[in-house]
Amino acid sequence: MSTDELHLLTGAYVLHALAADEHDRFERHLPSCPPCAQEVRELAATAGRLGSAVSVAPPAGMKREVMARVSTERQDPPLVARRAQRAGNRGRLAASRFALAACVAAAAAFGGVAVWQHQEAEDARAAAQAAERTADDLSAVLSAPDAKVSTGKLPDGAGATVVVSRERDRAVFVASGMPEPPAGKVYQLWFSEGDAMRPAGLMGSSQTSGTILMEGPVDGASGMGITLEPAGGSAQPTSAPLAVMAFPA
Known part of the structure; x- marks a missing residue:
């Protein structure tokens, strides 16, 4: 392999795509070739940035969508409610009041009760799907x-x-x-x-x-x-x- 050919291996070297003998020859060449050393540093930095390409921030509306879906899912009754049911009507009433108070407290913790609009949910879902497709396409090209x-x-x-x-x-x-x-x-x-x-x-x-x-x-x-x-x-x-x-x- 000629010296000119060694100059072409910077990208493959950074991506660990060289065969063992080529890798060894290139590493022996690298200390004596400042242009190759500089290109390797630049490509290594670029490879690090490319590694973050598949990282996608969740859509702004995702939290609200999750909270809206939680409110529509049937939940298992709390343990205290099951015990109260066995204890009689008075216990059931107390458990219901406890559950209601817990729900109100949870709603307050998330900033109050909001009315979930169907179109807003669809927009959030579409944004999440678009972001996921973009991440998949980026990953497919880079890999x-x-x-x-x-x-x-x-x-x-x-x-x-x-x-x-x-x-x-x-x-x-x-x-x-x-x-x-x-x-x-x-x-x-x-x-x-x-x-x-x-x-x-x-x-x-x-x-x-x-x-x-x-x-x-x-x-x-x-x-x-x-x-x-x-x-x-x-x-x-x-x-x-x-x-x-x-x-x-």
């Missing part, structure tokens, strides 16, 4: 056997990584340390197909770092671009790309 990684630099020293799986026909973009976009602007991602740009999703209005599943299939795209666009995004770029990255071959 795909053919996933390939490419890193680059954005303006102001920000870091950028793209992971592409041709088998899954999807791509994931990871950014770190990007400047906050100006008021009324967002970062928009694009698939680059020759001289044409195809929309591939938006970063959050104040998002400067994160892992984003690019929208739509990779299809014939050979790379991606990033532009600043008006809030809500654009059908076509309205400014020159801040950066263009070629997809890994």
Whole structure:
């Protein structure tokens, strides 16, 4: 294996995908090659960020939905109520009052009794399902056997990584340390197909770092671009790309 070929093994080394002999040769090469050492450090940091890609925060309405469902589920009577029932009517009345007081106290602890609207429950369920699908798709791309990684630099020293799986026909973009976009602007991602740009999703209005599943299939795209666009995004770029990255071959 030539030295030029060793330079191409940084990504596989970071992902522990080298055979034992290749791993040993690359580790002997690494101390004498500052560019490879720097790339390994950058890829290792990126791999750490990618590991958090499948972590999804629960939807804001999930607690309310769970509490609403709890109120509709039949519960076993408390032990004190069963004993009171055997003791007679007076005991049953006392247990009922105790249970009622407990329910009122529980309701107060959760901020009072709220009226659960059907549409709100449906919205919360849809949000949870969408978040779960996104997490599954992210995980599928990052763990795909053919996933390939490419890193680059954005303006102001920000870091950028793209992971592409041709088998899954999807791509994931990871950014770190990007400047906050100006008021009324967002970062928009694009698939680059020759001289044409195809929309591939938006970063959050104040998002400067994160892992984003690019929208739509990779299809014939050979790379991606990033532009600043008006809030809500654009059908076509309205400014020159801040950066263009070629997809890994």
